[in-house]
Amino acid sequence: MYQxxxxxxxxxxxxxxxxxxxxxxxxxxxxxxxNLGSALWTASAVNMSHLFHMNLGNILLLxxxxxxxxxxxxxxxxxxxxxxxxxxxxxPFSYLVSGIAQxxxxxxxxxxxxxxxxxxxxxxxxxxxxxxxxYQRINLILHPNDDLMQILRFxxxxxxxxxxxxxxFITPITIIAICFLIQRHIWAVNIGTVxxxxxxxxxxxxxxxxxxxxxxxxxx
Numbered sequence: 001m002y003q004x005x006x007x008x009x010x011x012x013x014x015x016x017x018x019x020x021x022x023x024x025x026x027x028x029x030x031x032x033x034x035n036l037g038s039a040l041w042t043a044s045a046v047n048m049s050h051l052f053h054m055n056l057g058n059i060l061l062l063x064x065x066x067x068x069x070x071x072x073x074x075x076x077x078x079x080x081x082x083x084x085x086x087x088x089x090x091x092p093f094s095y096l097v098s099g100i101a102q103x104x105x106x107x108x109x110x111x112x113x114x115x116x117x118x119x120x121x122x123x124x125x126x127x128x129x130x131x132x133x134x135y136q137r138i139n140l141i142l143h144p145n146d147d148l149m150q151i152l153r154f155x156x157x158x159x160x161x162x163x164x165x166x167x168x169f170i171t172p173i174t175i176i177a178i179c180f181l182i183q184r185h186i187w188a189v190n191i192g193t194v195x196x197x198x199x200x201x202x203x204x205x206x207x208x209x210x211x212x213x214x215x216x217x218x219x220x
Contacts, residue, residue: 002214013138016212020138021093024131029100030124032056033109034117037192039128039200041145042097044172046188047179057098064090067144067171074151085141093143121192128196129203130211137208139219154220161208165201173197 001012008016031038038046041063049059068086072078109120132146142150145168153164180186208217 007218008138008215013140016138016215017135017140020131020134021089021096022131023127023134024143025093025096025100027124027127027131028097029104030109030127031121031192032097032101032188033104034112034121034124034192035110035188035190036117036121037125037190037194037196038188039125039196040169040172040176040193043188043193044175044179047176047183047186050185050187051179051183055098056101057095060094060097061090064094064144067148070171071144071148071151074148074155082147086144086147089135089141089143118191121190122195125192125196125200126203129200130207132200133204133207133211134215136204137212137215137217139217161205162201165204166197169197 001015002008028039028042032042032046037043042060045056045059045063048054048063049056052059064086068083071086072083075082109117112120132149135142136146136150139150149161149164149168152167153159153161157164157167176186176189
């Protein structure tokens with residue numbers, strides 16, 4: 001899976017990318033199903049899906065398109081290759097999260113007692129950080145939300161994953177606040193959201209060090 005110089009082969013890149021998407025999708029779906037707090041971008045999409053009475057997958061897709069345009073503004077260029085990669089990542093990912101979340105409710109995990117629910121929710125947030133770490137290091141194609149963090153991290157914040165993560169979260173926090181002001185109700189925001197806000201950047205940085213340790217950041 002790796003070349004002699006330590007970089008992944010093309011097949012290795014593809015295998016790691018698929019693994020990372022599955023890990024991230026499952027982590028997001030876990031947090032949505034448990035309703036104990038999702039990662040902030042997912043939480044913002046859940047609240048918008050309630051506000052507009054739309055399927056979560058469709059909202060995730062539309063949110064991603066908006067972030068693609070914001071990324072182009074930050075980069076001050078239209079990078080069609082990058083934008084196409086964002087879309088290729090985002091479409092299956094959006095509907096994987098929605099589909100797996102619906103599937104998990106069949107197993108009634110939302111009815112677990114508080115302690116195992118909280119543990120599972122935190123595991124879900126950790127899985128999201130792990131998945132992000134893997135595909136950001138591959139840097140072949142990225143979800144636009146994580147591409148935003150990557151742009152902030154390496155273009156503006158000297159490679160600091162924690163600061164970049166917190167900065168990128170300003171937008172979904174604003175979306176959640178607006179949805180709350182309109183609906184007077186909030187979804188998918190709980191202990192897991194706080195964990196994601198405070199520690200997702202840390203989970204990403206730790207995964208950079210300990211998950212697939214030979215895999216370094218590429219194509220920056």
